[in-house]
Each structure stands twice: as structure tokens, then as C-alpha cells.
Amino acid sequence: LRVAGNSAMTTAHFEPSVVGDHALIGDLATSALVSRDGSIDWWCVPDFDSPACFAALVGDAGHGRWRIAPVDPRYRVHRSYRGPTLILETEFTTAAGSVRLVDFMPRRDNYPTLVRIVEGLDGRVDLSIDLRPRFGYGLSVPAVERVSDMWRATAGPDTLWLHGPVHVREDSSGLVEEQDTELHLLPRPPVVAVGEAEEDPGLVLRVLRPGLLQ
Numbered sequence: 001l002r003v004a005g006n007s008a009m010t011t012a013h014f015e016p017s018v019v020g021d022h023a024l025i026g027d028l029a030t031s032a033l034v035s036r037d038g039s040i041d042w043w044c045v046p047d048f049d050s051p052a053c054f055a056a057l058v059g060d061a062g063h064g065r066w067r068i069a070p071v072d073p074r075y076r077v078h079r080s081y082r083g084p085t086l087i088l089e090t091e092f093t094t095a096a097g098s099v100r101l102v103d104f105m106p107r108r109d110n111y112p113t114l115v116r117i118v119e120g121l122d123g124r125v126d127l128s129i130d131l132r133p134r135f136g137y138g139l140s141v142p143a144v145e146r147v148s149d150m151w152r153a154t155a156g157p158d159t160l161w162l163h164g165p166v167h168v169r170e171d172s173s174g175l176v177e178e179q180d181t182e183l184h185l186l187p188r189p190p191v192v193a194v195g196e197a198e199e200d201p202g203l204v205l206r207v208l209r210p211g212l213l214q
Contacts, residue, residue: 019057023079025086027105030112033057034088036077038101039067045158046112053160055138061130063138068101068116070094071126097123115204133160163204 022033022041030050032043041057044050056065069075069092076093087104102117118127133142135155142153142160150163 022057023081023088025088025103025105025114027108027112029108030105032103032105032114034090034103036079036090037067038069038090038092039065040103040114041065043114051136052138053133053135053158055134059138061132062134064132064134065130066114066116066132067130068118068127070099071128072096091121092125094123094125097121097125099125099127113204131162 021036025032025034030044030046030048032040032054034040039056040054042052043054044052052064054065055063072094074094078091080089081087082089087102090101090103092099092101098121100119100121102119105112105114133153134140135142135158140155142155144151144153150161153160
């Protein structure tokens with residue numbers, strides 16, 4: 001499995017999804033909506049009544065989203081929740097192989113955390129990652145900078161932190177994958193709350209207020 005270096009996926013024509021095509025994940029204080037094509041199109045943070053930092057559901061990709069999906073647009077999708085939980089599992093099957101995308105929000109301590117895990121199931125699948133944080137329902141484009149091994153996106157009082165095993169870079173629309181970056185997968189990694197494992201289980205997005213950085 002390789003994270004594809006095809007940046008064209010980040011500028012492809014946006015096809016809006018209907019609300020009914022989205023699945024819900026959450027942490028009891030807020031929730032996110034995930035489309036069938038692996039895009040988180042709605043996320044209000046830090047609470048249910050807060051402004052959204054992903055709002056593509058009511059606009060377009062420029063209003064914020066986080067999409068992880070095969071580069072090949074010809075794929076089949078199967079989705080289900082893991083047992084009696086809000087851990088969402090989305091399986092993408094292409095002509096070359098299949099992968100599982102696991103999305104969930106662990107029970108928070110001080111701030112909301114969104115975790116995305118990619119599991120290789122069969123063959124080889126090239127993936128594209130497109131992360132476009134937009135605070136205030138898409139009205140505020142954050143300043144993005146690299147801090148150690150993480151990325152920080154800040155707009156006003158709000159800050160997003162991204163870290164994980166994939167190398168990304170900044171472009172004019174948001175954060176996309178580095179070309180020819182290898183994504184090293186765990187063979188069905190355990191789902192644990194962030195901080196309980198020696199290493200984070202996947203791509204982790206945290207939302208902070210600047211005061212929490214002290």
C-alpha cells in the first residue's frame with residue numbers, strides 16, 4: 001500500500017454528498033459526519049453547538065473536509081460499525097486490492113481528538129489524502145506550519161494539530177500527502193484511546209485552544 005503522490009486528487013471536481021450518505025462518529029460532546037468516499041464533511045468543535053471546521057456538507061471542499069480515499073475512482077465501498085460502538089469501518093475495494101479505513105473519536109480528556117486508521121487487507125491500493133481545515137463554517141483559512149513532527153493550523157483562538165505516520169505537505173488548498181511516501185500499516189492495530197499506547201494508532205487530529213498549549 002502506498003500513499004499516492006497524485007496531487008490532482010486535491011483539485012478534482014467536487015461532487016457534494018447528501019446527508020443520508022454520511023455516517024456518524026462522536027465522543028459524546030461533539031460528532032463528525034463521514035461520507036461514503038472517506039471524506040469527513042462536517043465537524044463542529046469543540047462542542048455540538050460550536051462552529052464547524054469541516055463544512056463541505058453544506059458547501060464544497062473549500063469549506064473544509066478531510067478525505068482519505070483510493071486514487072482510482074473505480075472502487076466499491078462497504079461500511080459498518082464495529083459491534084455496538086461508533087467506530088466506523090469503511091472498506092474500499094479496487095481492481096488492485098482493498099483497504100479498510102477506521103474512523104473514531106476517543107473519549108476526550110481536555111480536547112476533542114479524531115483518529116483515522118488505514119488497514120491494508122489485500123493487494124495494493126494507492127490512496128490520496130486531502131485535509132483542508134476551515135474554521136467558522138469555512139470562512140476562516142488557518143495559518144499552517146510545521147512544528148517538530150506535527151502540523152499546526154491556527155486561526156484566531158482555534159488550533160488544529162495533525163500527527164501520524166504519513167508525511168504531508170502544505171499546498172494552496174490545505175495539507176496533502178508528500179509524493180511517494182510509504183504508509184507503514186499495522187496488521188489490524190488495536191483501537192485505543194490516544195495516550196494509552198506507546199505510539200498513536202494512526203493519523204490523529206486534535207483541536208486545541210492556544211491556552212491549552214502551555
